[in-house]
Amino acid sequence: MGDLTKKVSPWQRSLWDLHKLEQPEARDVQRQGEERYEAFNDFTPETFGDLYSGGRLEELSPEDRAPGSEWASKLHEQMQKVPEWGTLRDRCTGDDWWAGIGATSLMDSMLRQVAPPQSKIDDPRHDAEVEEYLRRLAERRRKAGDQEGADELDAEADERGFCASGKAADAAHEAELMDETEIRNAIREAAVEANEAIDQHEASMDAFGMGAGNGIHSGRLVGGMTPRKLATVVRDNDRLQRIAKYAGRLRRIATEKQRSKPRKGTDEITGIVQGDDLARLLVAEALDAMDPVRECLFAQKLHEQALLQYELNRTPPKEAGPIVMCLDSSGSMASEDRDAWAAAVALAFLGIAQEQGRAFELIHFGESVLRVDSFKANQRARVEDIIDAVSFFAADGGTSFIAPLNEATDRIEGATAGATAGGSALEGADVIMVTDGHCAVSEEWLLGFLKTKHRLGFKVYSILVGSSCRASSNKPFSDETIELDDAAHDEEAIHHLFSEV
Secondary structure, X not given: OOOOOEEOOHHHHHHHHHHHHHOHHHHHHHHHHHOOEOOHHHHHHXXXXXXXXXXXXXXXXXXXXXXOOHHHHHHHHHHOOOHHHHHHHHHHOOOHHHHHHHHHHHHHHHHHHOOOOOOOEOOOHHHHHHHHHHHHHHHHHHHOOOHHHHHHHHHHHHHHHHHHHHHHHHHHHHHHHOOHHHHHHHHHHHHHHHHHHHHHHHHHHHHOOOOOOOHHHHOOOEOOEOHHHHHHHHHOOHHHHHHHHHHHHHHHHHHHHHXXXXXXXXXXXXXXXXXXXXXXXXXHHHHHHOOOOOHHHHHHHHHOOOEEEEEEEEEOOOEEOOEEEEEEOOHHHHXXXXXXXXXXXHHHHHHHHHHHOOOEEEEEEOOOEEEEEEEOOOOOOOHHHXXXXXXXXXXOOOOOOHHXXXXXXXXXXXXXXXXXXXXOOEEOOEEEEEEOOOOOOOHHHHHHXXXXXXXXXXXXXXXXXOOOOOHHHXXXXXXXXXXXXXXXXXXHHHHHHHHHO
């Protein structure tokens, strides 16, 4: 019906309505709240607006507040006394998605922890509006000369006004009975729950390459899916929740390590030219900048782009070959969350491939190749395809290293042939195998594989998860083996992992 105690803009109301439309939890808790307080549907936009605006909603004066809104004023008053709520509000400022999560958490916590009123608190505004309408009709009747009709309408208006006053008094009485300690505890718990929910959503977005989002990102289309839609998909899938728990952190580490690596392009000095690139200045020009007498001349030449500088011929780095991930999909990988951690590693390397414009191949294997998911070079992957790829886990059968490595070799050879046909060349590809098992490879196969590896110029990294692994099984065909007893928390090994590829 309108504002209760704070002035909420139409824009903020529309954002809250959109959040309810997309999040059934918000609709459910608001419906439950309306069973206690008829005006609850106006209190929730105020809570949302308070979070979204960073606490800058305009408070209505006592005389302008809706009758019977004392309970809402009391809740808002207690929010200001809880430091955790203030911290959450700072985090939600300007972000409609996070603010919606915070408002929903508050409603849910209130319903669970704050004692309900003795009976439903009716909204007196309905009766007050009817009373006002009847008064206007009575005045029209009176002007028309129908005094009897006007008196009847006035009597009915008096009755409506009496009902409105009674409902307002009941609401004020129930507000006095509300336990402030219960309210603050509920607000504190709501802030904790909201922050945890936001952390989970941010981890999901990081995991699938959407980036931790402000509200401006919550509805945007990234890779064929919005972050809000992704949050719903992950929420309803236990395996994706477990993957996202690891993947966001791993992708951040991977990005940090890759960006700190030097580019492999070359710069060759081919002459001296005029310009304004301070990074390529001749020493003599740089000295003028430090000379009080000649610094004006330096400034003039800089403005005229007439400074002497080296001319460089830049040779860009070669296009890199594909990253090929071989993921063990045997049943033993399901223990200790190894399958989820391995899928998270795959997501991290897919992120590297996407950033570097490289193709990415994901090979699931057991005793044979079970499935291959391909992502093209220089093309953004669709989030649906990524989810489909990492969701697969056979959890069955034994282990064979030969089958996936042969598949990886074929994929790399195909990419190399395609690059050659296109008149370009590829730098070495990378093969990463994640497994918790061990198996022998024949000497005949190993000899042929090593020759092919040398010819194509790719490297193999084996990540061995769990204490049961035997590095000796992988060392013959690997350039490096990384052993992880605790895949989720071995920080040194994880950082090293993303420094090599």
